[in-house]
Amino acid sequence: MIRVLFIIPLLLPLTICAQPTIPRIKSLEEEAKGIVYNKEFTVQFQLHTQGLGAGLQFGRLATYYRTRFFSFDLAEIRHPKEFRQSFDFRTPTAGRISRSFVYGKQNSLFVLHGAIGEKRYFSDKALNRGLAIGISYSGGLALGLLKPYHLDIIRYREPDFTTFFVRSEAFSADNADRFLDLNSIYGASGFFKGIEQISIAPGAHAKAAVHLDWGAFERFVKAAEAGVMVDFFFRDMPIMIELPQAPNIENQRVFVNLFVNLQFGKRT
Numbered sequence: 001m002i003r004v005l006f007i008i009p010l011l012l013p014l015t016i017c018a019q020p021t022i023p024r025i026k027s028l029e030e031e032a033k034g035i036v037y038n039k040e041f042t043v044q045f046q047l048h049t050q051g052l053g054a055g056l057q058f059g060r061l062a063t064y065y066r067t068r069f070f071s072f073d074l075a076e077i078r079h080p081k082e083f084r085q086s087f088d089f090r091t092p093t094a095g096r097i098s099r100s101f102v103y104g105k106q107n108s109l110f111v112l113h114g115a116i117g118e119k120r121y122f123s124d125k126a127l128n129r130g131l132a133i134g135i136s137y138s139g140g141l142a143l144g145l146l147k148p149y150h151l152d153i154i155r156y157r158e159p160d161f162t163t164f165f166v167r168s169e170a171f172s173a174d175n176a177d178r179f180l181d182l183n184s185i186y187g188a189s190g191f192f193k194g195i196e197q198i199s200i201a202p203g204a205h206a207k208a209a210v211h212l213d214w215g216a217f218e219r220f221v222k223a224a225e226a227g228v229m230v231d232f233f234f235r236d237m238p239i240m241i242e243l244p245q246a247p248n249i250e251n252q253r254v255f256v257n258l259f260v261n262l263q264f265g266k267r268t
Contacts, residue, residue, distance in 0.1 A: 037061055042221050042265030044073065048229065048257040051076035055113070057263065067119040071138060077109045077231065077257075079239040081249050089186055098152065098187030104180065104249065106171045106241045107146040111231055113205045115140030121213070136211040142231050144201035146238070150189035153178050168193050171241060180241070203233035203253075209261065219268075225261040230254065 040059035046052065055073020062068050086100035117138025148170035155178075156164045168189040171179045178184045209227025236251040243249065 037219070037267035040067060040069070040221060040265065040267045042223070042263040044071075044261050044263045046073065046075060046259055046261045048075065048259035050078045050080070050255065050257050053259075057265075059119070061267070065121045065134075069117055069119065069138070071113070071115050071117065071140075073113050075111050075113065077111055077237075077239075077255050079105070079249075079251070081240060087185075087187065099189075101151055101185060101188035102149070103182070103185075104241045104243070105149045106238050108149055109237050109239050110145040110147065111203075111205075112143040112145065113140065114143075115205055115207065117207070119211050121211075130214075132213040134211045134213070135209070136225055136227070137206075137208045139204070139206040142203040142205035142233070144203055144231075144233050144237060146199045146201060148194035148197050150193035151179060152186040152189050154184050154186050170194055170197070176241075180243075201233050201235060201237065203231060205232075206230050207259075209259070219266055221263060221265040221267060223263040225259075225263070227259060227261075228256065229259055230256050 038061055040057075040061060042057045042059070043054075044057055045054050053073050053075030055071060055075075057069050057071040059067045059069035082102045082105060084100050084102050087098055089098040115138040117136060119134055119136045121132045121134035150168045150170050152166045153169045153175070154164050155167050156162075166186045169175055169179065207227065207229040209225040211223065211225050213221070213223040231254070233253045236253050237255075238251050240249045240251060242251060
């Protein structure tokens, strides 16, 4: 009996080692986290409170929760007082229906943004086409492109002034009386009128947003952002003609806009 009690402790470790071990099965989330992407490319479409925009974004995944990126986009910024109207004229001379126009507009403002930024996720994405929530912020340079706004103005032929013709004109001190006379406006000229007269205004740009990313660990990017962006220029942007009879129309150099941004692309 004493021998048996002495042998049992010696055999116990061998018995434990001989028992089969069941390996722990990794969860789907743990397996999925092993998929590592290095780069991200997206095309983005933007709607903001003073216009539209579109651009590209090139990102590098620094960690699972953080992506650094460069972005380039082009956006139009309209003056808050812009109001589009139309007379729907049709004349044998012009041969077309007049285009709608903005009364008192002097220039169209387009802004080219170049920025560097970062996206940070607060938590993991859900497992099956889930949603990752985070923030996105960026800052950089803004290049304002001012394109003279052209109207088709009705002019009368000299010397008898009995026949008229339509001529595309930009605003100037010499034609201010006709450019601002509703009876002389036929409609807006084509978009490309004045494109060779674009002037440049440098500035700065900043953006911050809530970032929503759909799809768990997927190669294809489907994301949306909602936030605020600011454009600052070193001088007032002459979008509208400032008139004594319209004191509320003031051009500005700082533009603050709310925006919604849709992003589509892929990771590699």
